[in-house]
Amino acid sequence: MHTIALNATHDPSARSWVASAQAEGTDFPIQNLPYAVFRRRGEDAARWRLGVAIGDQIVDLRAVAARAPWHGNAAQALQAAAADSRLNALMALGSEAASALRRALFDALREGAAQQAVTPADLVPQADAEYDVPARIGDYTDFYTSIHHATNIGRQFRPDQPLLPNYQWVPIGYHGRASSVVVSGQSFRRPVGQSMPPGSAQPQFGASRRLDIELELGVFIGAGNALGEPVPLDAAEDHVFGLCLLNDWSARDLQGWEYQPLGPFLSKNFATTVSPWVVTMEALAPYRTAWDRPQDHPQPLPYLESAHNRAAGAFDIQLQVDLSTPRMRSAGAADATICRTSYRHAYWTLAQMVTHHTVNGCNLQPGDLLGTGTLSGPTLDQAGALIELTLGGKQPLQLPDGEQRVFLEDGDRVTLRGWCERSGAARIGFGACAGEVLPARSI
Amino acid sequence: MHTIALNATHDPSARSWVASAQAEGTDFPIQNLPYAVFRRRGEDAARWRLGVAIGDQIVDLRAVAARAPWHGNAAQALQAAAADSRLNALMALGSEAASALRRALFDALREGAAQQAVTPADLVPQADAEYDVPARIGDYTDFYTSIHHATNIGRQFRPDQPLLPNYQWVPIGYHGRASSVVVSGQSFRRPVGQSMPPGSAQPQFGASRRLDIELELGVFIGAGNALGEPVPLDAAEDHVFGLCLLNDWSARDLQGWEYQPLGPFLSKNFATTVSPWVVTMEALAPYRTAWDRPQDHPQPLPYLESAHNRAAGAFDIQLQVDLSTPRMRSAGAADATICRTSYRHAYWTLAQMVTHHTVNGCNLQPGDLLGTGTLSGPTLDQAGALIELTLGGKQPLQLPDGEQRVFLEDGDRVTLRGWCERSGAARIGFGACAGEVLPARSI
Incomplete structure (x- = not known):
């Protein structure tokens, strides 16, 4: 180690x-x-x-x-x-x-x-x-490491069973699209696709009406592992180069219709925004913290368990989501902060993500990108996606000057920020991860 | 066009x-x-x-x-x-x-x-x-274009609802892992991971016991499309370079436990084998055939519909799966053919895959790989996976000399073959796509 x-x-x-x-x-x-x-x-x-x-x-x-x-x-x-x-x-x-x-x-x-x-x-x-984009990304994998996000969003898609039985055992992840990862500042078009309106007999085709954000951290792989050679938990961080901010834009209406049984596809792969700056694992060392699994939850299987991971496997990285609407910008108003949370609330650590990903022999390569999944914290104001913050679209966000938002509208600009501070250490930050929604292409 | x-x-x-x-x-x-x-x-x-x-x-x-x-x-x-x-x-x-x-x-x-x-x-x-491997694969996407496979395998995972409501509307696909695509002839280790035995209160960890094949064609992208610019259906084939054989090895026990809600991950990404030879779209031209959607099924949404796609969007490519066990090889016995089918049975065409993939603006790049999904035909002997051929493991395959198989055992070698023949045209083939299962790494 x-x-x-x-x-x-x-x-x-x-x-x-x-x-x-x-x-x-x-x-x-x-x-x-x-x-x-x-x-x-x-x-x-x-x-x-x-x-x-x-x-x-x-x-x-x-x-x-x-x-x-x-x-x-x-x-x-x-x-x-x-x-x-x-x-x-x-x-x-x-x-x-x-x-x-x-x-x-x-x-x-x-x-x-x-x-x-x-x-x-x-x-x-x-x-x-x-x-x-900081690296040529060979493969991009997105995890789902916040139990709060998994529960909140599960409630929207499966009211009867928000948290699936595997969640507390498996660091759930899936493959994302590498080609559409863009860097902060690049705008993108609202995606078009199929969705199934409630009560409808057949799907509709058009621009997404439920365009959302996902507040995540991106994890860039450093040294790779050979195909067939798993990475043990206490060696996992040796394979991580550093972290960035990541916004996994999501079209919830497309997602709800397409995601079974093989997972999200077009609802996610139209754009994923990363911050330009990659903060190294060494720079993050002062902000490590203990990883805690509640006593009444299942404890990890042995391949996902170590004393080091318990003692210092988590990172206290402060995260914030700011929203700016066209009306706010024309009024010269500052961005509205709609979420504040920390990476320390994640249910699975960065090392557990790497080890789980490779336990079957899957090979990671330098420049590969892992997303942590939406890093929602335990309370609703710590939720990292609009579908959570608005209770599935039922409770609009109140913005300055009487403006409201349920999902993103054209011209909306979202900026993620992240930083670390701790007594006895310097304050360091990730810069900004920003993107703006352009109108859908006409169809 | x-x-x-x-x-x-x-x-x-x-x-x-x-x-x-x-x-x-x-x-x-x-x-x-x-x-x-x-x-x-x-x-x-x-x-x-x-x-x-x-x-x-x-x-x-x-x-x-x-x-x-x-x-x-x-x-x-x-x-x-x-x-x-x-x-x-x-x-x-x-x-x-x-x-x-x-x-x-x-x-x-x-x-x-x-x-x-x-x-x-x-x-x-x-x-x-x-x-x-013929190309540097930027992204690998696997589709699910055989309704027979979707129904057969859906029956194993969801007996109450084998075919989900979106299947007849959406060319279902998901992102696969590019780094672990290997070329024919390369053997791979049986994957290790979590599975949930029926009736158990907690998952077990170990080598997969339900290792399967998936008979697919691989589709290599030629000219790409820019991010944000969908590819219309009648231009879709201009973005395809050619086809190969593809075996999407699958660990069914890992898959059953991990796949909800974000889709298959470690159950698939330990190895995917492609044939070395890529047959160009032009070479395949004589073997085009009409694409038929049964009248009592929903007809495609307009973005997935065209006269050309109806008239000639499908390809009659003959496919075969051969199995060789260590005992067969030591006896000098020939491979046993366990499946024969054709790509013409696919529910969605190659062009529909490309157009659906890009309708939200997702960009494809030269060398990207699409899998068709398991190409099972309408009858059980045309099924392209062991989980179908053995009715979920309940009815073993009978091999020569009294040997049986439910799922793959160590040392088993699987070879996919594909060819086209038609009156008035030459017979052309894809060569072989072979892989052998090595024992799991000790844990």
Whole structure:
């Protein structure tokens, strides 16, 4: 087991020579150092390259690599990162290489550093950048790790049996669509498809009327496993590179009609939005917390059980969903926060997701994406989907100025945010994961 | 609409200067010309390249391309094919480029051709070759297009409601796992996982005891569509490169416990086997047939309906499943054929699969793989899975020499075969899609 211990890079008193890294409320202090794929706005596609966030700047890793400032693991990781246009090559090197690169970047960005390994000329303002999906995603798997979400949404689809008998035993997951994963800021069309109105004798065809969000975290796989070789629970996190925010947009009317017996398909695969910034497992180490399975629930089967997973398998990541309507924007109003919760409420841990996924021999590859599933907390204001927040569409959300929402309307913009804070540790954040609904294509 | 018409390459009297292309019962006469990714046995990974089957030989397209024998579309397609180690680049060029290359290869291989564009030195014996998965598969989607299979298997999982209400309206599909798609000849371990024995209060963990096959065709996407842009029904086949055989191995005990509410996951994603040879849409043109929806069934919604789809949307592809047990092999016995059927029985056509998949704006990419779902025909001996053939495990299959099978045992080898024959057309085939079950990894 390779558990990342706290080290100098987590020191909450550390400061950077990049002044904005000390700005009040920044997501990107020197203790974070997340990765993204970026280019300066307007550069051509060949210029997509890797960057690391520091304050309101991006460290251009290709520029740093041109000077080859380091040796050993850090140098190998830097060269792999700089040679690829996505995070895959760096991810494939595994957690020790990522850790070495983090340490080298931390030392180079620290207040008092010589500004030779990383120089001010290597910085690109985030305000001048645009982003792409961080990795070439081979496969995308979405889990269902919040028992609160599973119960809330199960109540809509199966009032007689909201929580199915397998839920407390199996970390339920299913395969999603990799090709339609888009990056924050990219808008998408409202999907068209079949739905079955209550009481109707035949389905209708048209634009979805129950377009929803799902507040999730995305988990990028680092080192893969060979086909046929399961990953034991205490090695699972060695296969995780880092986390991002993920919005699994969902058309509930399409979903209700299509999902049996093989699961959601067109109701989900029209778009999935991820944040550009991937926060590494090492950056998240200070915010680990105990994983708790209520005593009156079934306890996990042995392959999903370990002392480490019990003691520190969960992460206290604060999550928030903000909604902006066209009317709010034309009135100059701020976004309305419609949900606040934490990843710590998940019923299954990140390590349990990885181990369950591979227990049958299924192979994960660098850059593969896992979604946690909608991370609803125990109370209704902690629900991460509109179908929960509005009790299946029966109780509209009240927005400022008398506006209401049941499901998303055209022009609505949803922004997910995530951050970690804890006494004795720095506050780090995930940036934003935003998307806007365009009208359906005419049919 | 670009419908491939019959042309000189379909002439059943055409012969090749490669003598084995005229052998009785060959899958690969000059009218077929399917593509694979191959190397000579023992060559290193950098040598994976594209080949075209002719008789018992493979035309090495990289060797042909080195002489740049053609002009225009055929030359462009050949250079794209030769520069890639998988079929993706050729697939991305679309159906007209593939058609031009087919015509050029046909002319070069025809009896009496000058043997300058393709020479005997460009041929590699199939007996000396090994194969890889034909494309880098971005996403793999599995459909469920046989109503006979859906009814038979629904009876096992939901005796009270075998065929769900959406089946006759929606071409049901779900996302599968791309990373574990393997090529014919690769064996795989019996998967381990959770199942819920009847009457038990808690799940058990161990090797699957109900390991099954699924006889399917695989559909490789050629030219893709942009995110947000649906593919109309009469353009759908322009986005298909060709077909292969596909065995969607399934662990029924894992499936029964895990599949609700999000669909099959670990019960399917441990291995999916495809044949190395991809038969192009143009080669399949002579075997088109009318698509028939029984009058007393719901007729398709308009987006899934067209005159062309009615007249010629189905394909009469003969399919067969052969089983070989260790005891049969040690006795020198031939494989036992356990199923014979045809793709013409499918409830939804290939074009309907593509159009439904994209109607919500989902983007398909070159090299993506669609499975048809298990292609069971109307009678029980036409069923493409053991769970159907054995009535859910209650009626064992009788094999030669008194041996029986309910589900697969370790060492069992399953081979799928497919071919087309029709009066006035050549007989063409798909080769073999074989896999062997290895014992489960010890736990």
